[in-house]
Amino acid sequence: MPTPTTNAVRMLLKLLAAPKRLTRQNLADFLGVPKLDTVTGYMNNLRAAGIEIEHDVHFRYYVVPRKGFQELEYLSPLSETDKSRLKRLLGQLPTAEATQLYNKLESLYDYQQLGLEALREPEIEKINDIERACREKRRILLVGYRSRSGNDVRDRKVEAFALEPERGMIRAYDVDPDKRRTSFFLLSRMERVTILDEPWMCEAQHFYRQADAFNIVMDKTELVHLTLKVSAYNDLIERHPQARQYIRPGKESNTYDFQGRINASFIGLIPFVLGNHRHVEVHRPKGLLIKLGEEAAQQRKKWIMKGEGAP
Structure with missing residues (x-):
């Protein structure tokens, strides 16, 4: 206690x-x-x-x-x-x-x-609208939401049931027929919030599941082990402060050891590793190494083709 x-x-x-x-x-x-x-x-x-x-x-x-x-x-x-x-x-x-x-x-x-x-406009308006929708158990529309995983901008209809302003995000059940799951949504990625005249219909699905270091909620996860140099460490904790809980000082000076369960699709992790490839060593899992190799090969092919077609 x-x-x-x-x-x-x-x-x-x-x-x-x-x-x-x-x-x-x-x-x-x-x-x-x-x-x-x-x-x-x-x-x-x-x-x-x-x-x-x-x-x-x-x-x-x-x-x-x-x-x-x-x-x-x-x-x-x-x-x-x-x-x-x-x-x-x-x-x-x-x-x-x-x-x-x-x-x-x-x-x-x-x-x-x-x-x-979160104290600045229009963030405070979003927060107030979301709090009201939670109290009244009404659905909301996240207007112009910029999705990282979907790589698109569109309206998202959700049932928001938890607000975490200190982390700049909400927990909500995505009612999209292709989604139908609890996810995190960042306040900074939505243009505004519209409260709909629709009651919650999926309250039984409002689960408080733990998000990973990249704010992704997924049933299937993989244990990831990385060694980070200072540059990669700084980039990770500045973009994803919650990742600190998975990091400890490394065996060698100026290195950090990352071990934690990450969503099995490695959303957020792959671009982080590729963007910091000179400062990150991947130890496991094997599936992550395979996906990194595939993504790197696709990027290499893309830039070679662009280079050959350049005047």
């Missing part, structure tokens, strides 16, 4: 990741505590540690950056000084808890940037 100090730090991380999105009741639900006074107590403890926490007119809370920031510094999620102050708080925890929360803190820069992005 999490200690009060652990919960206070967890709440702080959540507020930093999703500013002006959460009420005390939301925070109580997130932490699994029955009383709102408990949340207030955590806030008071953080304030006593010098961390300013305020709320907007709707009583949605956020962390106030340090005073004296220049404009660009103010917009930065965390300074090195801020990180040091938070790490001192983590020092009060048992080693296992401190290590887990320290890892979250290291990836916080990426997540809070998504949280800040």
